[in-house]
Amino acid sequence: MKISSVVVKAPSSTANLGPGFDVFGLAIDAFYDEIKICRKNDSGVKMINVNKVLINKRNTATITIRCMKKEFGINDGVSIYLKKGVPIGFGMGSSAASAAAAAIGFNKLFKLNLDSNSLIKFAGLGEKASSGTIHYDNVAASILGGFVIVKNNPLNVFTVTPPQNLRLCLAIPEIKIADQKTKLARNVMPSKIKLKDSIYNLSNATQMVYGFMNNNIKTIGESMNDRIIEESRKKLIPGFLKVKTSAIKAGAFGASISGAGPTIIAVADKSSELKKICYAMKKSFNEENVKCNTIICKPSKGALK
């Protein structure tokens, strides 16, 4: 029997976590996008923006579904009701959440029985439209939940259940977000890197995996060191170093740019002084004349769960 509609909720996510550029992702329960996909009589794909958040005409959900329709030769049309919950352009996997929900929803509606790597691939095609290049860290986290490690060529994603007591403090600065922000943030990155910086990042990245696999929050936080991406992107976030340092001084185990920014994410334990960490980050942004909202959150399950 044909299914007439499906509803999928996909979480926000943070990518990179310092040294794992385009490889590490973590689903976080700060925000969710919700999508309802319904069959309709014609063959088109129609987007209905439920809560009227300003979204790009070429949004990731529509692109993901168009790609899937084409790949599987599906002529039936769909209406996509998008309830946007993840703030757009702040480095919390907003475009990925819509793409992830769309891929899972379309898969269910048309009983395609795709495996998770295929869903991630299709959601990644949607992501490409927003950042210019394919990266799977956010979509993989949003689909699978928890901590994800993305291996490319061929794509394969590994997941690790994060420590139960892991908490994240997000400092979301109120700054003007450029059009195609992720593309811009990717354009400032170096085309060549020093071997010693690559070794530094690699050792921190492997240590982070060790931290996740051994439920060691301190090790996870202390691995948030990156000499490649942070160095080139920090100029895009007023007061970045100050905010990062103040989070650590207030008790966080580590902090870095969340994805392509400008949100800054700090890693802490349930028993850390989480409000104090948030306050310190907010104060540092304020000292740069930047208003900022803070959120305490924890890892999320993925949209597939």
Ligand code: HSE
């Ligand atoms: N890994 C990507 C980047 C995530 O940092 O550009 C973007 O959300």
